[in-house]
Amino acid sequence: DTAVSQTPKYLVTQMGNDKSIKCEQNLGHDTMYWYKQDSKKFLKIMFSYNNKELIINETVPNRFSPKSPDKAHLNLHINSLELGDSAVYFCASSQDLRTSYGYTFGSGTRLTVV
């Protein structure tokens, strides 16, 4: 039983395409996140949602649009993909916004834009 699952694990696509990454958590957590990890392993937060409400939008281009249909799901849609979008994207969840207790990451989606 995977706690935070994201799909797909690998994504290779051409510049200009639109793609989505899905994330689901079965931990009953209130808060979910998207992170981007670059080639130097630096982890940077992109978005966070608390009970379906957007909390953090961290100066990410408008081409990135998160969607949270319910508190167990947080999907990431990317329009007009660029070479610089190539990275590993991690979904995560935590018990709540106040404590960030129980932080759990998904296994990551390696996106390669060619």
Next chain:
Amino acid sequence: GIQVEQSPPDLILQEGANSTLRCNFSDSVNNLQWFHQNPWGQLINLFYIPSGTKQNGRLSATTVATERYSLLYISSSQTTDSGVYFCAVEGWGNNRLAFGKGNQVVVIP
């Protein structure tokens, strides 16, 4: 925003050796966590430790919040300890974890 510095950036250990990783942060925090990213990329939460000391098997962590640092101890290292160790902190009312650049650890048999 809050700055997080981890040292050393790279560490090579002989199996069985002990080591200490350090995390310094620039402001007071209400949350500090240590994560391990294994060579396959999986990020595992090791400790939630805004203050005090915790132990989990061969790993232990200590955070001295008043002096703005945390230490992660690895004892009797094993090859499975290889990977990158990240320290992440959250400032009061900030609602986000700021990650350090990590400690890359390689344990050789």
